[in-house]
Amino acid sequence: MTAGAAGPMPPPGGGAALEVLEPGPLTTVQDLGRPGLAELGVPRSGAADRGALRLANRLVGNPDGAAALEVTLGGLLVRATTAVTVAVTGADCPLLRDGRPVPRNAVVELAAGSTLGLGLATAGLRGYLAVRGGLAVPPVLGSCSTDTLAGLGPPPVRPGDRLPVGRAPQGWPVVDHAPVPDPEPGPVALRVVPGPRHDRVPGAAELLAASWRVGSDADRVGLRLERVHGQAPGTPPSGSSGWSSGTVGSWPSEALVPGSLQVPPAGHPVLFLAGAPTTGGYPVVAVLVDADLDRAGQLRPGQPVTFRPVPPPF
Amino acid sequence: MRLLPAGDRAVLVDLADGAGPAFFLALAADRPPGVEDVVPAESSVLVRYDPGVLAPAELARRLRAVGERMASPPVEARGDVPGDVPSNVVEIPVVYAGADLDEVGRLTGLGADGVVAAHTGTPWRVAFIGFAPGFGYLVGGDPRLQVPRRDVSRTRVPAGSVGIGGRYSGVYPRESPGGWQLLGRTPLAVWDAERDPPALLRPGATVRFVAVQGR
Numbered sequence: 001m002t003a004g005a006a007g008p009m010p011p012p013g014g015g016a017a018l019e020v021l022e023p024g025p026l027t028t029v030q031d032l033g034r035p036g037l038a039e040l041g042v043p044r045s046g047a048a049d050r051g052a053l054r055l056a057n058r059l060v061g062n063p064d065g066a067a068a069l070e071v072t073l074g075g076l077l078v079r080a081t082t083a084v085t086v087a088v089t090g091a092d093c094p095l096l097r098d099g100r101p102v103p104r105n106a107v108v109e110l111a112a113g114s115t116l117g118l119g120l121a122t123a124g125l126r127g128y129l130a131v132r133g134g135l136a137v138p139p140v141l142g143s144c145s146t147d148t149l150a151g152l153g154p155p156p157v158r159p160g161d162r163l164p165v166g167r168a169p170q171g172w173p174v175v176d177h178a179p180v181p182d183p184e185p186g187p188v189a190l191r192v193v194p195g196p197r198h199d200r201v202p203g204a205a206e207l208l209a210a211s212w213r214v215g216s217d218a219d220r221v222g223l224r225l226e227r228v229h230g231q232a233p234g235t236p237p238s239g240s241s242g243w244s245s246g247t248v249g250s251w252p253s254e255a256l257v258p259g260s261l262q263v264p265p266a267g268h269p270v271l272f273l274a275g276a277p278t279t280g281g282y283p284v285v286a287v288l289v290d291a292d293l294d295r296a297g298q299l300r301p302g303q304p305v306t307f308r309p310v311p312p313p314f
Numbered sequence: 315m316r317l318l319p320a321g322d323r324a325v326l327v328d329l330a331d332g333a334g335p336a337f338f339l340a341l342a343a344d345r346p347p348g349v350e351d352v353v354p355a356e357s358s359v360l361v362r363y364d365p366g367v368l369a370p371a372e373l374a375r376r377l378r379a380v381g382e383r384m385a386s387p388p389v390e391a392r393g394d395v396p397g398d399v400p401s402n403v404v405e406i407p408v409v410y411a412g413a414d415l416d417e418v419g420r421l422t423g424l425g426a427d428g429v430v431a432a433h434t435g436t437p438w439r440v441a442f443i444g445f446a447p448g449f450g451y452l453v454g455g456d457p458r459l460q461v462p463r464r465d466v467s468r469t470r471v472p473a474g475s476v477g478i479g480g481r482y483s484g485v486y487p488r489e490s491p492g493g494w495q496l497l498g499r500t501p502l503a504v505w506d507a508e509r510d511p512p513a514l515l516r517p518g519a520t521v522r523f524v525a526v527q528g529r
Binding site for chain 2: 040288313
């Protein structure tokens with residue numbers, strides 16, 4: 001049974017909804033994505049920081065993978081149509097209920113008509129707003145996640161959107177506050193397994209040992225890395241902050257996973273995040289260990305990044 | 315065959331030229347628990363797995379066993395793919411009035427009618443899917459149709475467009491940018507996220523294009 005083109009189904013939570021007053025620069029519905037369909041060209045998608053999504057859901061007593069809002073940079077303002085329970089995790093941003101500060105990483109009650117606003121994040125890039133009962137938007141291929149690359153799931157939220165809230169689960173949250181470390185504001189070292197194509201890219205080892213910073217046009221699909229040149233004597237001056245790998249000829253498309261560090265023949269290496277496509281046309285020299293993908297999902301433009309190679313699993 | 319780790323939860327199986335689709339089919343017939351994705355490309359297959367369920371060394375052993383069972387080298391399509399082959403043949407009706415049909419007729423020397431005859435006269439095979447959901451890269455068609463991609467990509471290719479480029483043919487599932495030479499258009503929805511199955515073309519399927527009347 002689907003909603004079809006006629007409009008949204010009546011929300012199962014009895015009319016409970018979050019009304020979007022201001023969407024911020026980019027706010028999308030995310031859950032844990034639609035894994036297992038990559039052979040059909042369907043990206044996994046889902047929250048760029050899965051740990052933060054899971055925590056927000058646990059705080060409000062939802063299943064880990066309930067649909068929530070991924071708020072990029074901040075700026076979201078919503079109003080509760082009925083009393084709801086929410087939690088905001090992830091990026092460090094001011095959180096205001098009816099204009100008054102409330103804590104992140106904690107259970108927050110909103111009365112009917114109350115507003116919740118996220119200010120601009122000062123550390124990390126993506127906040128997660130979970131509501132008890134989850135967001136009851138129609139799933140596509142088993143997930144409510146927005147995938148702008150593949151054109152699946154709901155569009156980014158807009159002013160006036162009414163996001164239906166699902167029926168609350170049985171049982172109450174067993175914790176009301178979770179002490180968690182904030183996203184890192186300074187230089188971040190990401191653990192990578194070299195390969196699969198590091199032996200096909202000249203200078204791959206030097207690339208992994210270099211200093212980088214996140215470029216300005218980072219998004220859920222990935223971020224471009226700009227080279228930060230050291231002051232070592234003898235370092236040749238360069239007009240480009242990119243990378244020239246010297247690979248010649250075309251490279252056949254092959255499958256890749258989120259966390260892949262891809263190197264085009266000229267220009268900037270790309271670190272793919274949760275919204276990565278299923279295949280790519282340039283060689284991948286290293287892949288983040290899965291545990292560091294969430295950290296990569298919180299990197300801000302301009303943030304310094306280095307890579308720490310670790311041994312492969314076999 | 316080489317097993318190349320892609321992070322700590324995936325392996326890229328590096329194969330001989332063109333052997334990706336056959337390995338994909340062989341692995342699909344014997345997929346170990348803990349494997350979450352098997353994604354073919356032309357000469358490689360990516361396997362994403364949960365190391366909590368399937369130890370990396372055990373996965374490596376299973377993948378090498380599949381490689382050893384594949385006795386034959388890869389063969390071009392025309393139906394004789396080794397291993398378990400899905401028997402479904404997908405017919406795709408096409409109105410052959412694409413923007414590049416005449417140009418392809420000139421590039422190949424076949425003329426527009428000859429291009430249509432060549433495109434429909436030989437079955438194609440879905441080698442792998444990439445670029446967009448449901449976008450199957452088709453191989454094995456008439457070798458006279460191997461033309462370069464367009465010099466200048468189009469920013470908008472209509473949904474259902476049927477194109478060729480290099481050794482491939484394909485159907486654009488939705489409107490998107492595209493650089494292939496457009497021969498025509500099909501009314502079929504090769505991709506529908508609300509349908510079961512959502513993708514009309516799956517790796518290993520055989521495809522026949524059929525010319526139909528229309529605008």
